[in-house]
Amino acid sequence: MSEPDQTPALDIVRGHPTEEELAALIAVISDAYIQEAADAVAEEPHVSAWQRTQRPLRKPLRRDIRWGRFAG
Numbered sequence: 001m002s003e004p005d006q007t008p009a010l011d012i013v014r015g016h017p018t019e020e021e022l023a024a025l026i027a028v029i030s031d032a033y034i035q036e037a038a039d040a041v042a043e044e045p046h047v048s049a050w051q052r053t054q055r056p057l058r059k060p061l062r063r064d065i066r067w068g069r070f071a072g
Helices: 021-039 051-052
Strands: none
Touching: none
16 A cells, blocks of 8 residues: 555556646646545444443354254
8 A cells, every 4th residue: 555645646648738727637636636535434333332342142043953853
């Protein structure tokens, strides 16, 4: 993963853009990059104090074992 202070590289492979066109392109791409990096952060789920201290009463039922443990 890239460092936060690094900027993405931009290579122009065709045409001859002017300085104004390059400045506009860099501004748009930089803003989009910053917005995407800010949106990529996952939110941590909210866990209440009740959920944190609650423990299960018993193990969940196993649905793969038939009742009475016989196949018939």
